Amino acid sequence: MASIEFSPGIQEVPTNVRVLKSKTSSRGSAIFRFEDVNSDTQNILGMRMIDEEGELTTRDIKAKFLNGEFKALEVTYDMENEAEWERFLRFMERFSASNQMGMA
Template sequence: MNRGVARATRASRAVTRAGTTSIQFVKGQNETSVPEVKLTRSKDGSNGTAFFIFAEPDVFENGQGDITGMFLNDEEGEMSTVDVNAKFINGKPSGIEARYVMKTERDWDRFMRFMARYAEDNGLGFAKK
């Protein structure tokens, strides 16, 4: 994997517009906590991985249901992963880390279209590191 890392960072406190992009851990329940996203990609561009870090996600509030995966929804449809781990501090849930693997260049392009829409909807910026 290429060691280059890209991060999506919060540029402003924009509110997500209804009916556009969403990230869900429980089907039908949009997560409003905006994650830090780190991307890696192979040198030949044939595959890549997105690492999502959610600090204080709402899925832990109000008993929304069991986390069944991470679902990325937009106008093109849904992408999903079950590689999702809750983080705990003193026995209480404090965050979620998820990994979405892209196995082809087509998967990468699809994911980047989702992220562009998600970034626009949530006032995110992009920083190469």
């Protein structure tokens, strides 16, 4: 089973995931949006993507507010080469299957 966590043991499911890849290189990015967060947003230092192969992590997290109210977290996971890209895609396939999410 694959999971995403901000806090150990507390699973999160993104509202939306956008995946981008450079046409001229093997670099890519995934931008996750979380509108409903189970973890305490004041104590989030990173996002962990965990599956049977191990763990992928990022600390590129931005909180979005509207009129002083929390609206969402946006998390960016950058991939620098083809191996990282392929590893991320394997994670997302497992995560999508574990959480009944479709990949478009």
